[in-house]
Ligand SMILES: Nc1ncnc2c1ncn2[C@@H]1O[C@H](COP(=O)(O)OP(=O)(O)OP(=O)(O)O)[C@@H](O)[C@H]1O
């Protein structure tokens with residue numbers, strides 16, 4: 001398989017907390033990877049390392065399209081076509097919608113002068129299309145502060161989709177969304193697949209993850225506990241395995257603490 | 268239902284009204300500060316019509332307000348970025364110390380002027396480094412550098428001032444402290460130019476966009492790839508640059524450099540920014556508001572003198588303005604957060 005992203009031996013320590021330990025993780029060029037794990041397992045930490053927000057402990061490697069990356073930063077990650085919807089949404093409440101959509105990636109000329117008109121117009125267009133905002137009260141100049149939880153999420157998701165990213169990372173994008181909004185969000189994920197791009201999809205609800213993911217990676221207490229291709233495991237089996245992980249930190253009952261890289265066929 | 272039928276009957280009025288409310292929401296603070304300005308002006312006009320109907324008082328506003336307006340404008344960026352700078356009064360004097368040193372050694376005004384600006388830029392940059400790289404809150408860091416630079420100035424000058432009459436006739440004196448057409452103080456032109464440039468930088472340049480984002484939510488900004496460190500350091504450096512320039516303007520106006528230069532500028536500069544509607548919590552604020560508020564602050568000083576009160580009253584009123592405008596912001600932002 002062609003990999004868009006490969007991470008080798010990634011660890012991350014916050015003071016006393018070992019958030020990640022020797023994690024190996026990869027995403028194929030046209031693969032949807034579901035990332036599951038308990039609260040505090042290290043999922044968000046992993047994606048923030050991918051985005052260049054956190055620097056991994058020495059010894060880890062990030063390989064993008066076969067090339068090892070150096071001096072990784074969010075700015076670089078985004079310029080290489082990686083966008084993320086963070087769990088905390090990363091919005092600026094006191095700023096208008098258009099400044100949020102283009103946060104950190106403003107449309108400018110070569111001297112850094114903003115094209116405010118274009119950004120407003122694009123925001124207006126996105127609101128009607130991708131975001132599907134129908135409320136007349138919201139315009140490109142509305143402050144994010146006054147928006148509902150679902151609307152804020154819509155903004156964060158739209159922003160990630162706008163830049164034609166090659167890889168989109170979604171950290172609990174359905175949290176707090178209504179049923180129909182959740183459905184729309186899952187359709188976005190399917191569209192990413194159809195468009196030939198790749199995606200990391202984090203969600204606590206395996207009924208969301210299972211249908212759209214090609215492969216599911218389970219993280220437990222900072223380690224990869226194991227992974228499955230969807231065609232190797234039914235939803236019922238997966239659910240049972242996850243309970244096992246929660247209790248024992250292991251995916252299978254024969255004692256292997258699955259840090260293995262190969263998907264387990266013996267399930 | 269109800270509102271729909273109203274809309275159907277009165278489409279033009281509703282759209283007009285919604286346009287008005289939209290404008291109010293977007294420019295409310297700016298409109299508000301203009302009204303405050305007009306109110307203060309009318310107050311003085313009624314209280315002392317003879318003074319306020321003649322040109323000299325306005326000429327005097329235009330000569331003294333720029334001294335602190337030139338610093339209130341960049342300070343607006345610092346405060347929007349959710350930082351503070353208390354060291355600029357000392358940087359005014361530090362820049363002029365560099366000026367005096369170079370002037371007495373070389374006699375070259377141009378070189379001395381460049382040294383002055385570089386000294387200010389350096390002192391501002393250093394504030395940024397202390398805040399960003401060392402991680403000390405700017406309130407404490409710049410309180411420290413305020414005393415540090417004042418100390419450096421006093422040590423270097425041994426407390427002695429120097430006369431600047433030798434700069435008379437140079438473009439540097441006429442350019443910043445001359446009278447355009449014999450009427451308009453040159454420093455006023457610089458203030459307007461600074462306001463226009465800083466407005467552009469803040470509202471039409473990527474750097475300004477990042478200043479707002481960093482002040483609003485620094486974590487979001489960082490997660491989205493904004494270079495928080497560079498943005499903050501640049502903001503402090505700009506502040507230092509403008510402080511040194513303001514110090515130069517003040518000294519050229521009086522043709523003397525006192526090592527105490529800058530004392531008395533902290534409160535009116537801060538008051539201009541806060542009265543102008545810039546939030547002490549960061550993330551919001553406008554150059555326009557600060558510009559108008561600077562002249563209100565300047566007028567209050569003149570008004571106090573014209574009203575026959577002692578200058579001591581100025582501090583009482585400025586202090587009050589800072590406390591009241593910051594309190595208003597706190598109350599307003601709490602209200603908005605709950606709505
Ligand atoms: N900036 C940080 N400083 C210190 N500790 C951190 C930091 N970020 C995360 N951690 C710790 O690292 C561990 C992993 O956190 P992380 O946010 O990656 O978990 P998660 O799998 O995303 O959990 P959740 O499902 O609750 O979002 C937790 O113990 C957390 O407390």
Ligand SMILES: [Mg+2]
Pocket residue numbers: 043044045087171
């Ligand atoms: Mg998380």
